Amino acid sequence: MIEFQNITKMYRVVKRQAGFGNAVKALFSREYETIHALNNVSFQVADGEIVGYIGPNGAGKSTTIKIMCGILTPDSGNCIVNGRNPWRERTAYVREIGVVFGQRSKLWWDVPIIDSFELFRDMYKIETKVYKKNLEELSTLLDLGELLKTPARNLSLGQRMRCEIAASLLHDPKVLFLDEPTIGLDAVSKIAVRKFIKKINKEHGTTVIITTHDMQDIEALTERVLLIGRGKILLDGNIEELKRRTSTEKRIDIKFVGAPPAICAGMKCQEIKQNQMRISLDPHILSVPDAIAYFAAHTGLTDISVSDISTEEMVAALYKEYDI
Amino acid sequence: MKFYLRLFTINLKSQMQYKMSFWMTSLGQFVTAFTSFFSIQFIFMQVDAVDQFTYGQVLLCFSVIMMAFSIGEALGGGLASFSYIVNSGNFDRMLIRPRNIIMQIIIPHMDLTRIGLLVQGIIVICLAIPLSGISWNIGKAILLIAMIICGTILFFCLFLIKATVSFFTIESLDFLNIFTYGARQFGRYPLSAYGPKVLWLLTFCVPLALIQYYPLLYLTDRGSSLWYFCAPFLSLIFAFPCYLFFRIGLRSYKSAGS
Structure with missing residues (x-):
C-alpha cells in the first residue's frame, strides 16, 4: 500500500540571462526562482x-x-x-x-x-x-x-x-x-x-x-x-x-481502387495518399456501420479498418487540454 | 561486514589494475612530502627552537599530523571527491541501498596511494621519538597513539564537512581546503607558535590543538594536568556536530535531473 499525502517539493533555481555581463553580475547578486516540482500531491496505490x-x-x-x-x-x-x-x-x-x-x-x-x-x-x-x-x-x-x-x-x-x-x-x-x-x-x-x-x-x-x-x-x-x-x-x-473521455472519434483507414470517395457529413479527411485514405469519424453524426456501408457503396473498396484514437494521441490531447 | 569487505576488494582490484600508476603515485606522495620535511630542516639550521620546542619535538608534531592526515585522507578519499559523486547523480544509487551512507561513500573510494605519505610519517616518527628528549613511559606511549588515532578521526571529520557542503551548493569549494590541507600545513609546528588567538580558534572551533599542542605539553613534561592527557579524547566530541551537519545536508539533497 502506497500513500502519498499532500506532498510539496520546491526547488530554488538560479535565474541568469545569457551573456558575459550577466555572468559577472551573477557573481555578486543572484536572482532565484522557486519551482514547485510537486504542489500538494496526494494519491494512493x-x-x-x-x-x-x-x-x-x-x-x-x-x-x-x-x-x-x-x-x-x-x-x-x-x-x-x-x-x-x-x-x-x-x-x-x-x-x-x-x-x-x-x-x-x-x-x-x-x-x-x-x-x-x-x-x-x-x-x-x-x-x-x-x-x-x-x-x-x-x-x-x-x-x-x-x-x-x-x-x-x-x-x-x-x-x-x-x-x-x-x-x-x-x-x-x-x-x-x-x-x-x-x-x-x-x-x-x-x-x-x-x-x-x-x-x-x-x-x-x-x-x-x-x-x-x-x-x-x-x-x-x-x-x-x-x-x-x-x-x-x-x-x-x-x-x-x-x-473515451478525451475523444469519441473513430479513425477509419481505407484502401481503394479508382477515384477517392467523396466525403459525407460527420467525416473529416485527415490524410490522402495514392489509393489510401484516413478519415476521422464522429459517431454521433454517422454511425460506424453506416460509414462502412457508405464506403462499400461508393468506392472500389479493397480494405477497411476502424480504430479508436491511439494512446499516444490521447495523451497529446490531454497535454494540450491541460496546457502542460 | 561481508558486504563492505567485498566492496573494498572491488576497489582494491580496480586500483591495482594499474599497478605501475599506483606505485608511482605512492612514490610521488612520499617524495613531495619531503619538501615539508626539509622546510623544517632549514628552519632549524637558523634557530634552535620554535616556541621553546626543540628540533626533535617539532619533528614529533610533524610526524603525528602527517600520519593522522594520511590515514584520514586515505579513508576519506571518497569524501574529497564527493561533490563529483553528488553532481553526477551517482549518489542516488547509494541512497536506494539498505546500508549506511557514509560507509558507502568511503569504502569504494579509499585512496590507498596515501601510503606514501604514511610511510614518510612512520620514518620521521622513528627518528623523532629518541630525538625529542622525552622520557617515555607507558602512559606517554598510549597518548602518542591516541594523538594519531584521534587526529585521523579529526581529519576525517574535516573531509566530511567539506563533503557535506556539496549538498547545499554546486560551487567550487576549494576555500574549504584551508581546514583540511591547511590544517596539515599548520600542524607541522606546535600550534602555540601562531599566537594565542589562533590557538584559541584551533582549540574550540577546529580542535586541532587537542590532538597536537596540549598532548605535546604533557609529553614534554611542560604540563602534567590530566586535561592535557585527555585532550585527544575530548577532540572526538567534534565528530557529533559533524555527523549532525551531514544528516541535515542529506535532507536537503536535491539529486540531479534525469
Whole structure:
C-alpha cells in the first residue's frame, strides 16, 4: 500500500540571462526562482496494482519517484509505503523496494554481472537459499545465461536493462519502481521487459509504479494511469475511460481502387495518399456501420479498418487540454 | 561486514589494475612530502627552537599530523571527491541501498596511494621519538597513539564537512581546503607558535590543538594536568556536530535531473 499525502517539493533555481555581463553580475547578486516540482500531491496505490505515471518532461514524475524511493525529502507532506516512511527509515525501507532507473545503472561497471549480483546478495543480506532460487528464476525468465559472466560495460543496452531488472528483484521487493525502463531498447527487448513485468506482478503480487514516455508500455502494462503536470495530479483513472473521455472519434483507414470517395457529413479527411485514405469519424453524426456501408457503396473498396484514437494521441490531447 | 569487505576488494582490484600508476603515485606522495620535511630542516639550521620546542619535538608534531592526515585522507578519499559523486547523480544509487551512507561513500573510494605519505610519517616518527628528549613511559606511549588515532578521526571529520557542503551548493569549494590541507600545513609546528588567538580558534572551533599542542605539553613534561592527557579524547566530541551537519545536508539533497 502506497500513500502519498499532500506532498510539496520546491526547488530554488538560479535565474541568469545569457551573456558575459550577466555572468559577472551573477557573481555578486543572484536572482532565484522557486519551482514547485510537486504542489500538494496526494494519491494512493493498492497492493498488487500496476500504475502508469505519465506527464511531459519536467512535470514532476522523477521527483515523485525519488521521494518514494527515499532519495529526496519533501518540503511538506507525508508518504507511507508498506507502513514505513521512505526518508525517515531509509535503510529499513529500501530493503523492501526495488528500483530501476532507465537512465542510470546500478551495476558495477567493471565486474561480471554475477559479481554485482553477489554484492547485492550481501548488501540486502539475502539468504543463500532464497538467492539461489531467485537467481535461477530470474535468469530463466530474462534469459540471462551467458550474460552473467560478462562485465556490465560490455553489454548492450537491452542486455544490461534485463540485468538491471533482475538485480532489483533479487531480494523479493514488495514494490517495484521503474523509471523509464524501456528507454532506448529495441522492439524485442521492450516486449520481453513488458512481459516480464506483467508476469512478476501476477505471480508475486508485486506493486509496480512505472513512469514512461512510451505509451505502448502503458497500454501493455497498466490499467490505471496518473497524469501529472506542473506539479499536480491532473487525472487518475482507467486508460480506456480516459480514451473515451478525451475523444469519441473513430479513425477509419481505407484502401481503394479508382477515384477517392467523396466525403459525407460527420467525416473529416485527415490524410490522402495514392489509393489510401484516413478519415476521422464522429459517431454521433454517422454511425460506424453506416460509414462502412457508405464506403462499400461508393468506392472500389479493397480494405477497411476502424480504430479508436491511439494512446499516444490521447495523451497529446490531454497535454494540450491541460496546457502542460 | 561481508558486504563492505567485498566492496573494498572491488576497489582494491580496480586500483591495482594499474599497478605501475599506483606505485608511482605512492612514490610521488612520499617524495613531495619531503619538501615539508626539509622546510623544517632549514628552519632549524637558523634557530634552535620554535616556541621553546626543540628540533626533535617539532619533528614529533610533524610526524603525528602527517600520519593522522594520511590515514584520514586515505579513508576519506571518497569524501574529497564527493561533490563529483553528488553532481553526477551517482549518489542516488547509494541512497536506494539498505546500508549506511557514509560507509558507502568511503569504502569504494579509499585512496590507498596515501601510503606514501604514511610511510614518510612512520620514518620521521622513528627518528623523532629518541630525538625529542622525552622520557617515555607507558602512559606517554598510549597518548602518542591516541594523538594519531584521534587526529585521523579529526581529519576525517574535516573531509566530511567539506563533503557535506556539496549538498547545499554546486560551487567550487576549494576555500574549504584551508581546514583540511591547511590544517596539515599548520600542524607541522606546535600550534602555540601562531599566537594565542589562533590557538584559541584551533582549540574550540577546529580542535586541532587537542590532538597536537596540549598532548605535546604533557609529553614534554611542560604540563602534567590530566586535561592535557585527555585532550585527544575530548577532540572526538567534534565528530557529533559533524555527523549532525551531514544528516541535515542529506535532507536537503536535491539529486540531479534525469
